[in-house]
Amino acid sequence: MKIEPYSYNADKVCKRCVMDDTVPGIEFDKDGECTFCKIHDDLKKKYPLNSNTSEKLQSLVNKIKKDGEGQEYDCIVGVSGGRDSTYTLYNAVKLGLRPLAVHFDNGWNSEIAVQNIQNACEQLDVDLHTHVANWEEFKDLQRSFLLASVPDAEVPTDWAIFSVLFKEAARNNIKHIVHGHSFRTEGTTPLSWTYMDGKYIKNIQKEFGTKKIKSFPIMNMWQYAYYSFFKQIKQHRILYYIPYDEKEIFDLLENELNWINYGDKHHESKYTSFFQAYILTRKFNIDKRKLHYSAKIRSGQILRKKALEIIKTDPYDGGVKDLEYCLKKLDLTYDEFEDIMNLPIKSFKDYNTYYPIVRSIKKPIKLINRLGIIPDTVYKKFFLFDI
Ligand SMILES: [Zn+2]
Numbered sequence: 449m450k451i452e453p454y455s456y457n458a459d460k461v462c463k464r465c466v467m468d469d470t471v472p473g474i475e476f477d478k479d480g481e482c483t484f485c486k487i488h489d490d491l492k493k494k495y496p497l498n499s500n501t502s503e504k505l506q507s508l509v510n511k512i513k514k515d516g517e518g519q520e521y522d523c524i525v526g527v528s529g530g531r532d533s534t535y536t537l538y539n540a541v542k543l544g545l546r547p548l549a550v551h552f553d554n555g556w557n558s559e560i561a562v563q564n565i566q567n568a569c570e571q572l573d574v575d576l577h578t579h580v581a582n583w584e585e586f587k588d589l590q591r592s593f594l595l596a597s598v599p600d601a602e603v604p605t606d607w608a609i610f611s612v613l614f615k616e617a618a619r620n621n622i623k624h625i626v627h628g629h630s631f632r633t634e635g636t637t638p639l640s641w642t643y644m645d646g647k648y649i650k651n652i653q654k655e656f657g658t659k660k661i662k663s664f665p666i667m668n669m670w671q672y673a674y675y676s677f678f679k680q681i682k683q684h685r686i687l688y689y690i691p692y693d694e695k696e697i698f699d700l701l702e703n704e705l706n707w708i709n710y711g712d713k714h715h716e717s718k719y720t721s722f723f724q725a726y727i728l729t730r731k732f733n734i735d736k737r738k739l740h741y742s743a744k745i746r747s748g749q750i751l752r753k754k755a756l757e758i759i760k761t762d763p764y765d766g767g768v769k770d771l772e773y774c775l776k777k778l779d780l781t782y783d784e785f786e787d788i789m790n791l792p793i794k795s796f797k798d799y800n801t802y803y804p805i806v807r808s809i810k811k812p813i814k815l816i817n818r819l820g821i822i823p824d825t826v827y828k829k830f831f832l833f834d835i
Pocket residue numbers: 462463464465466467481482483484485742
């Protein structure tokens with residue numbers, strides 16, 4: 449068993465952030481600034497941090513409270529044990545909301561992440577609902593995505609989280625879901641790096657899986673429409689309205705919620721960390737650190753020079769030990785894994801998805817977007833740039 453070497457290779461890098469020409473479809477303007485910087489500036493214009501924004505946040509909070517009158521909870525907050533979701537839960541409570549925290553456990557949680565969730569819920573006196581995935585089904589799905597040779601291997605989990613949040617909201621008659629995403633620290637993921645929908649997951653499983661998915665939560669387009677339009681469940685990203693200073697947030701979470709920092713983002717799951725740091729960088733030439741560091745450069749939290757130095761180093765530090773652990777858990781031999789690493793690279797466009805339908809109803813979706821049903825970053829990613 450050996451660790452494949454890491455290499456950083458980009459010919460053209462954005463003059464302002466660290467996104468580069470390894471991202472399909474990226475464009476640079478006359479000043480050398482990239483498409484993603486433009487998305488950031490648009491969002492910053494829409495969500496400037498001023499008194500107007502505080503008023504908007506307050507009126508959102510008032511609306512959530514009003515809709516939740518007489519109910520046990522007025523909103524749902526998805527929690528992973530990571531920085532942003534914990535900070536979102538903290539803010540929801542401090543703003544006077546009564547959230548139900550919902551966690552999706554796919555079997556790969558790190559102990560620190562579990563501890564972080566428990567500590568936060570205890571300190572903030574928030575009820576926690578944990579949905580535990582059927583491991584055999586999920587393992588088979590994960591293997592299917594690896595065999596499909598797409599960079600979206602984390603999509604079953606991301607979509608399941610999304611599905612569980614809506615399901616729990618509907619079950620508890622809650623009208624609002626509060627997400628932990630912040631464009632100021634996470635940026636906007638290129639569509640070619642991550643695409644997800646229920647049909648895509650089912651298609652990949654049908655083609656490569658050995659098991660029928662019975663209990664794994666996969667919401668389809670009609671269920672999504674039912675929750676959004678009939679049940680009127682709305683999604684919000686409250687961190688867009690709140691100043692974000694990473695160092696201050698780390699201190700606050702550590703001091704007030706006994707939160708433990710586990711280093712780089714998304715290392716709350718051993719698989720996420722292995723997949724992003726090892727498989728994505730070696731096989732797909734995708735380094736998600738570029739997104740996060742670019743977002744942090746734009747919001748003044750790190751210098752571009754420092755970020756460039758960091759992304760030139762190998763993000764994978766798990767050695768043979770973590771590689772062995774992940775393969776064993778997925779029932780893969782090293783030879784099988786090597787075959788997967790050498791498969792020709794595919795994209796979601798090679799499989800059956802809702803993408804062609806979504807693209808064809810661009811205009812009505814543009815109208816729907818004004819109602820605030822589709823998160824801004826998702827809308828921009830799909831319809832303004834399609835990258
Ligand atoms: Zn840029």
